[in-house]
Amino acid sequence: MNAQEQARPVGGRILTPPFLALTALAALSAVLILWRFVAGLGASTALNDGYPWGLWIAFDVVTGTALACGGYAVALLVYVLNRGRYHTLVRPALVTSALGYSIAGLSVAIDVGRPWLIWKVPLFFWHWNHRSVLLEVAMCIMLYTLVAWIELSPAFLERGETSSNPKVRSFSRKVLPAVRRGLPFFIAFGLLLPTMHQSSLGSLLLLSGPRLNALWNTPLLPLLFLLSCLAMGYGAVIIESTLSSRFLGRPLELMMLSRLSRVMAWILSVYLAIRICDLFVRNSLLAALFRFDLFSIMTWVELALLAGPIVLLASSERRRDPGNLFLAAMLLLLGGALYRFDVYLVAFQPGPQWSYFPSVTEILITTGLVAGEIAAYIALIKLFPILSGRKPTAPARAAVLGRSYMTAD
Amino acid sequence: MAHSDSRTIENHLRMSGVSRRDFVRLCSALMVTAPAGLALTSTNSVDELAKAVGHTPRPSVIWLHFQECTGCTETLLRTSAPDVGHLILDVISLDYHETLMAAAGDQAEQALHAAMQKNSGRYVLVAEGSIPLKDNGGYLELGRRRGLEVLKEAASGAAAIVAIGSCASWGGVQSSGENPTGAVGVDSIIKDKPIINLPGCPPNPYTLLAVVLEYATMGRIPALDSLKRPLFAYSRVIHDNCPRRAHFDAGRFAQAFGDDGHRQGWCLFKLGCKGPLTHGACATRHFNEVPDVWPIGIGAPCVGCTEKAVAFTMPVFQTVDLHSIPATAPDTYAPIYTPQGHISSAATGLAGLIGGALVGAGIMASRRLRTPEGGEKPGEE
Numbered sequence: 097m098n099a100q101e102q103a104r105p106v107g108g109r110i111l112t113p114p115f116l117a118l119t120a121l122a123a124l125s126a127v128l129i130l131w132r133f134v135a136g137l138g139a140s141t142a143l144n145d146g147y148p149w150g151l152w153i154a155f156d157v158v159t160g161t162a163l164a165c166g167g168y169a170v171a172l173l174v175y176v177l178n179r180g181r182y183h184t185l186v187r188p189a190l191v192t193s194a195l196g197y198s199i200a201g202l203s204v205a206i207d208v209g210r211p212w213l214i215w216k217v218p219l220f221f222w223h224w225n226h227r228s229v230l231l232e233v234a235m236c237i238m239l240y241t242l243v244a245w246i247e248l249s250p251a252f253l254e255r256g257e258t259s260s261n262p263k264v265r266s267f268s269r270k271v272l273p274a275v276r277r278g279l280p281f282f283i284a285f286g287l288l289l290p291t292m293h294q295s296s297l298g299s300l301l302l303l304s305g306p307r308l309n310a311l312w313n314t315p316l317l318p319l320l321f322l323l324s325c326l327a328m329g330y331g332a333v334i335i336e337s338t339l340s341s342r343f344l345g346r347p348l349e350l351m352m353l354s355r356l357s358r359v360m361a362w363i364l365s366v367y368l369a370i371r372i373c374d375l376f377v378r379n380s381l382l383a384a385l386f387r388f389d390l391f392s393i394m395t396w397v398e399l400a401l402l403a404g405p406i407v408l409l410a411s412s413e414r415r416r417d418p419g420n421l422f423l424a425a426m427l428l429l430l431g432g433a434l435y436r437f438d439v440y441l442v443a444f445q446p447g448p449q450w451s452y453f454p455s456v457t458e459i460l461i462t463t464g465l466v467a468g469e470i471a472a473y474i475a476l477i478k479l480f481p482i483l484s485g486r487k488p489t490a491p492a493r494a495a496v497l498g499r500s501y502m503t504a505d
Numbered sequence: 506m507a508h509s510d511s512r513t514i515e516n517h518l519r520m521s522g523v524s525r526r527d528f529v530r531l532c533s534a535l536m537v538t539a540p541a542g543l544a545l546t547s548t549n550s551v552d553e554l555a556k557a558v559g560h561t562p563r564p565s566v567i568w569l570h571f572q573e574c575t576g577c578t579e580t581l582l583r584t585s586a587p588d589v590g591h592l593i594l595d596v597i598s599l600d601y602h603e604t605l606m607a608a609a610g611d612q613a614e615q616a617l618h619a620a621m622q623k624n625s626g627r628y629v630l631v632a633e634g635s636i637p638l639k640d641n642g643g644y645l646e647l648g649r650r651r652g653l654e655v656l657k658e659a660a661s662g663a664a665a666i667v668a669i670g671s672c673a674s675w676g677g678v679q680s681s682g683e684n685p686t687g688a689v690g691v692d693s694i695i696k697d698k699p700i701i702n703l704p705g706c707p708p709n710p711y712t713l714l715a716v717v718l719e720y721a722t723m724g725r726i727p728a729l730d731s732l733k734r735p736l737f738a739y740s741r742v743i744h745d746n747c748p749r750r751a752h753f754d755a756g757r758f759a760q761a762f763g764d765d766g767h768r769q770g771w772c773l774f775k776l777g778c779k780g781p782l783t784h785g786a787c788a789t790r791h792f793n794e795v796p797d798v799w800p801i802g803i804g805a806p807c808v809g810c811t812e813k814a815v816a817f818t819m820p821v822f823q824t825v826d827l828h829s830i831p832a833t834a835p836d837t838y839a840p841i842y843t844p845q846g847h848i849s850s851a852a853t854g855l856a857g858l859i860g861g862a863l864v865g866a867g868i869m870a871s872r873r874l875r876t877p878e879g880g881e882k883p884g885e886e
Contacts, residue, residue, distance in 0.1 A: 144846045
């Protein structure tokens with residue numbers, strides 16, 4: 097690990113106006129969550145017996161954990177494929193993973209009917225239904241949240257070593273070597289868990305049988321979910337790196353991101369090839385594609401959004417254009433999110449009498465959770481050694497931290 | 506009875522080449538039409554009925570048209586294979602019928618008078634259509650004579666009169682609303698003859714056949730209700746014998762024409778079906794010998810064509826009030842699909858705002874990154 101790769105806290109003022117705005121949204125969300133527990137799901141959400149899973153599951157859990165697959169996807173590249181050059185991306189990606197999965201877990205706790213019983217799920221193992229996909233998802237998400245924080249803990253402990261508080265200092269010095277020794281085990285575990293549950297998020301809806309529209313109803317659903325979550329993980333890393341370099345005045349690791357985008361485009365191509373072949377093989381679907389009803393239009397939008405990045409990233413020239421990279425990653429995340437929304441809310445048709453659109457409360461809670469996630473990310477990278485690379489130039493930092501975030505020019 | 510008597514139904518059928526099988530089949534249909542309420546069909550078997558009918562001289566029938574659409578005649582002629590229409594015309598002796606005869610003009614008038622004179626005091630007069638009374642009955646002329654006059658003359662020699670269809674029974678569609686021609690039924694004019702009303706638009710031809718044969722065979726007319734309708738065909742309420750009654754009782758109602766409930770054959774009550782108010786045999790004896798050929802069978806609500814108080818008076822799609830039947834009509838109708846879930850416009854607006862802001866921010870960000878400015882140059886390695 098050379099000096100340039102050494103991760104350092106970004107530093108600077110935390111309570112900036114954007115941070116405060118994000119915190120305000122999160123606080124509003126906290127109040128609404130409180131209200132949800134007092135008034136109940138019926139009063140606070142648009143959920144019903146036909147659509148018991150709404151925005152919180154489709155976005156916070158299913159899309160949110162896919163966006164949070166950065167830690168998983170980068171770890172796969174670094175530790176399994178031994179591409180050490182991406183190592184600097186591991187920690188920031190892990191922060192998004194840990195935060196994303198924590199939000200997902202919190203959302204499940206808000207979403208379930210009897211949240212006071214959740215603690216029993218991991219403990220009462222003699223009651224487990226070993227054939228339940230949902231149990232697998234629940235266990236994997238709980239465990240992976242824990243594992244992601246443990247994988248990230250060296251960052252906190254490294255900071256603790258330099259703390260002014262002697263107790264924190266001695267604790268960190270004692271624990272850090274032990275954590276470092278155990279880290280390979282947790283990294284391996286952290287690779288296994290998302291492979292299991294990201295595919296199972298697809299299996300979950302496959303279990304709904306004929307209620308899932310034919311355009312999405314394929315036994316390959318778990319594989320498609322797994323492949324798309326990997327691509328989305330890389331996309332999230334590109335976006336997160338680009339934005340932090342932009343807003344924190346740090347140099348952009350363009351070459352690394354451009355190489356990463358190539359991996360992303362390849363995975364996306366495999367995903368699209370399987371998706372389109374699957375549509376052709378079960379050829380009754382070809383007719384459904386050209387029916388131009390809601391389902392066929394959504395499929396076309398989805399395919400277009402996911403084909404876009406492959407075109408945008410086709411040449412190495414284009415891959416080196418940061419704007420192009422960012423746009424491709426955005427399209428990919430949008431397409432991947434739409435794929436998950438389609439499967440969970442559009443393709444899933446519980447019956448002609450049922451309709452669902454998230455209530456204002458649901459939307460505000462989700463918005464607040466995402467805002468809180470971004471605020472926590474900003475605070476974490478400023479306080480702890482997450483990001484690495486060259487120090488930003490003084491004028492750029494002043495420009496960013498002193499004035500406005502959105503118009504840094 | 507001598508078998509050589511060519512006037513009997515049996516002999517006439519044999520001479521006309523009608524097989525006994527077809528005749529027995531017709532008798533079976535007659536027993537189904539009038540399972541109770543007729544002396545004719547209170548026999549033990551179809552065979553006995555066939556014997557009784559077979560030995561009867563063919564009854565003479567004179568058929569007159571007044572203000573009407575000829576739908577009743579069409580119904581008789583449109584019975585399907587085996588051609589029951591022809592069979593009926595072989596069983597009865599239809600001596601005068603303006604739609605079916607070849608004669609025209611004076612020749613036709615002569616035929617009418619010949620038939621009336623030949624069978625005077627014995628023929629059954631079938632009147633189809635209403636008779637206008639307003640302006641001295643000047644709205645209907647037959648052979649330069651007022652309809653009223655023709656009816657009175659024909660009725661004077663008739664043994665009994667059958668008023669076929671709703672028009673002849675009370676005036677029908679012509680008497681609705683303003684009643685511009687002052688249309689009335691036969692029984693408003695003829696008071697000294699037995700009159701049997703067979704309302705319906707049209708009535709089932711088997712009902713006519715049963716009435717005529719009851720008179721010819723037993724020498725009497727069937728038991729009638731207060732509106733002079735034969736009880737054997739008009740004592741039952743459509744609703745009580747409706748094939749869709751189970752849907753009424755279960756609360757499954759078609760809400761609109763062509764909706765899922767309608768396609769699945771649910772109850773038509775909400776669409777204005779007059780079945781609960783209407784007496785008739787339609788629910789059990791369908792038309793054209795084809796099962797389900799009657800309004801409710803094809804998904805059209807009953808219009809109550811046999812009821813003076815209902816047909817051409819109550820709006821077709823108006824839901825009826827129920828008072829007299831044990832089943833309670835619902836005050837509210839369970840929808841075919843109870844809509845579940847509420848989409849708030851505030852929520853869709855908010856989602857649109859957030860989505861739009863994100864897309865806008867994404868586009869702006871990628872555009873700015875494409876053209877880096879000032880000290881914001883991306884670090885090239």
